[in-house]
Amino acid sequence: MSIRRKLLLALLAALVVTGLAASGATWLEVRRQANELFDYQLEQMALSLADQPLAASAELVPQLGLGQDYVVQVWDAGGVLAYISKNGAPLPPSTSGYDNVALDGEDWRVFTLQTPDRTIQVAAPAELRSGRATAMALRILVPILATIPVYGLIIWLIVGEGLRPLYEIARAIRRRQPASLEPLPERGLPDEVAPMVTELNALLERLRDALERQKRFTADAAHELRSPLTALQVQLDMLSRARTAEETRDALDALRAGMKRASRLVEQMLTMARLEPEAPLAQPALVALDALASQVAGELEPLAEARRIELRLERLEPARVAGDATALHALARNLADNAIRYTPFGGAVRLAAFSEEGHAVLQVEDTGPGIPAEERSRVFDRFYRLPGSSVEGSGLGLAIAKQVADAHGAEIALADAAGGHGLRVTVRFKAVSAA
């Protein structure tokens, strides 16, 4: 239901209710006052007959100027009806003072005056009095009811005018291109609407950023896929050119390596894409970094073995963090995987997890070539590879690690390894004390 219609109906209903209440109160009050007046009139009439001779009643009553509806009855001391102003059945005798009696299905108000020689009854139909009250109440209610359509129209127009900024925003949104995420105009908006538009614009901006990021990522990804695809194409062409069994075997080996590389890149891209930046952690779970390190070490053992690299778990101490288990696994695995890939044959990679000064720390150290200090800020960029690096890396490993670290409010630092040879990656999380 529209605000306009709701307001219209509510205001009109309020108007009707207050009008009715006012009329009702008026009606009650008028009737009370009328009753008093009528009663007083009845009493005065009775009294005016009381000091007149009994026989004069017939002449006196018409002179009182009462309406047709009034009935006057006079009884003598013997209880005989001496006079009645109206033909028909007499009112039944009643006690002295005011009383209500019913006659022929009609309510009568009766005043009975008892004097030593007679009883005088003056009566009027009750309807006469409430009729007067109702007429007065209606006189108040009718103008109110009559003006309701006018009020309705006025309310409709005022509310419509008040809501115009909303209509204008709606129209502005409707008119824009489907893909447009430009902010809505915020100037000249009433105080009630401005915060909504501000929030909406903030949302649009976040959307625009996310979309922009997504677009850039897609473009980067498409570009980055060209290299492995080119390698595959070259390797495939070499296979079709192969003439000897040896050439065929070599070409197949190269092709297999190319496929592996392409698959790994795609896998990394998917991991990256799933790590929606700025998204709050869905359901933070308690993750033990020491268990994570052992798990990753187990997963990468075959790779390490193939590259004759000693994969060691060192200093495993309870260290727990609150976070996304899948993302943290991607972080640990990428760091360890990178270390193994970039360390020359026969080297060593060391994984550690421990608590230190209120931080839960995950550390990966290798005996590889390390990263020169001037490159350390750039290696976290997506698809950035160290110049001259011969490893078929995706350029995404460290970017993934960084993104996960950022999402967890963790700090990721690169340094020379302990021996001064190789790389040490340290990720410092806010620790969660073991409950």
Next chain:
Amino acid sequence: MRLLLVEDDAMIGTGVRAALRQDGYVVDWVQDGAAAEAALAAEPAFALVLLDLGLPKKDGLALLEGLRRRGKRIPVLIITARDAVADRVRGLDLGADDYLVKPFELDELSARIRALLRRHAGRAEPVIEFGGFRLDPTTRKVSYLGRDVNVSGREFSLLTALLERPGRPLSRAQLEERLYGWGEEIASNSVEVHVHNLRRKLGERAIRTVRGAGYVIDEAPAEACRSAASSS
């Protein structure tokens, strides 16, 4: 024919080098812009450069610009993943002779290299004909005086080098530069051995020794031309 391959991706570099070697070229491969610059400065014998653009140390376009500014006329074939029209236009305008977008097929790469070499030698026709020789770079077939001759890859390259500038002699050192890449073992008399083998297949007069200058292929003797014409 010696080519310089500038490509930072190890897999692509390995594959392309192997393919070009199969085509009979001598291929030197460097993986960054600085190394490419050094190679081009040190080695005058490269017939063509295959240039990737996204290179470490020095970008391919900067390399190309510097090359042309120094007046080097060597054919440059850009091989890159940058496929936007603006990139291609920029590459060609900076002095590239051709532009191939990754991924590409080896056959196309080979054909483009042949076309560039042909145009650079000032020929429009694909087949080299001079002094009774007929060399087809596409099929690597050689005929001399109308007779098909089987030659090895290096022998073919040697003949191509001598026919590049017909009538101008090339020294043994110049021929070695064209026939061997870096790090290849060269026996001290290898050029002589190839010339000797070719003379054995073609006849003593096919390649003439110029004392103190090297080797040259002369315009064929008139009667040899006639016999070639009558035999074909």
